[in-house]
Amino acid sequence: NAGVTQTPKFRVLKTGQSMTLLCAQDMNHEYMYWYRQDPGMGLRLIHYSVGEGTTAKGEVPDGYNVSRLKKQNFLLGLESAAPSQTSVYFCASSYRTEYNEQFFGPGTRLTVL
Amino acid sequence: AQKITQTQPGMFVQEKEAVTLDCTYDTSDPSYGLFWYKQPSSGEMIFLIYQGSYDQQNATEGRYSLNFQKARKSANLVISASQLGDSAMYFCAMREGAFTGTASKLTFGTGTRLQVTL
Numbered sequence: 088n089a090g091v092t093q094t095p096k097f098r099v100l101k102t103g104q105s106m107t108l109l110c111a112q113d114m115n116h117e118y119m120y121w122y123r124q125d126p127g128m129g130l131r132l133i134h135y136s137v138g139e140g141t142t143a144k145g146e147v148p149d150g151y152n153v154s155r156l157k158k159q160n161f162l163l164g165l166e167s168a169a170p171s172q173t174s175v176y177f178c179a180s181s182y183r184t185e186y187n188e189q190f191f192g193p194g195t196r197l198t199v200l
Numbered sequence: 201a202q203k204i205t206q207t208q209p210g211m212f213v214q215e216k217e218a219v220t221l222d223c224t225y226d227t228s229d230p231s232y233g234l235f236w237y238k239q240p241s242s243g244e245m246i247f248l249i250y251q252g253s254y255d256q257q258n259a260t261e262g263r264y265s266l267n268f269q270k271a272r273k274s275a276n277l278v279i280s281a282s283q284l285g286d287s288a289m290y291f292c293a294m295r296e297g298a299f300t301g302t303a304s305k306l307t308f309g310t311g312t313r314l315q316v317t318l
Contacts, residue, residue, distance in 0.1 A: 120305075122308075127310060128310060129204075129291060129308040129309055129310045129311055130245075130291065130293075130306075130308040131308070132305055132306070132307075135305060145305060146307075175243070177245060179245070188235075188247045188250065189245075189247065189306065190247070191237075191244055191245035191246075192244075193242075193243060193244050194243045194244070
């Protein structure tokens with residue numbers, strides 16, 4: 088099992104460009120999440136999904152959109168990138184249980200110039 | 201107010217010694233869950249331990265234990281017999297509210313960097 092994978096691992100964008108980050112999991116998890124990690128601020132939830140076709144906003148959703156067309160995939164889109172979106176992005180997934188251990192991907196380091 | 205507070209930006213511990221990483225939380229909900237994750241320099245987040253608010257006993261997982269003091273709203277991570285491989289960032293996180301079947305959102309602290317020395 089690959090677990091949670093993220094594509095790409097690194098990306099540099101210019102202000103105003105768009106891109107999509109792909110997250111895939113092969114554990115049949117119902118829940119999936121997108122976080123961003125900035126220095127000194129820990130992880131902050133951007134968007135999450137409780138199942139195929141459903142998404143919801145997290146703590147810092149502005150400037151991002153998501154889609155979950157298939158259970159195993161969760162896409163994070165930046166329509167018009169801004170320097171403030173320079174960050175490391177983590178995808179995670181979990182079962183629908185109280186224990187809710189989240190399995191994380193390796194992260195995507197995004198720089199917006 | 202911060203929901204999760206980790207007041208130690210950095211900690212040093214000698215190999216084979218025990219170390220406690222502090223975490224305090226703020227919630228008015230009687231149902232919640234507390235988590236600790238480890239982030240090595242390679243970047244991935246690794247789940248370590250979980251404590252539910254109604255759990256009577258402190259959680260333990262191998263060398264990791266969670267010192268849960270509900271009245272003080274603290275959930276400190278104790279690592280016994282530290283190893284060089286324990287050097288990493290450690291994050292405390294909380295799920296507020298009872299698990300209702302919808303996604304359990306986590307709020308993370310800012311982390312503590314642990315360095316294990318010889």
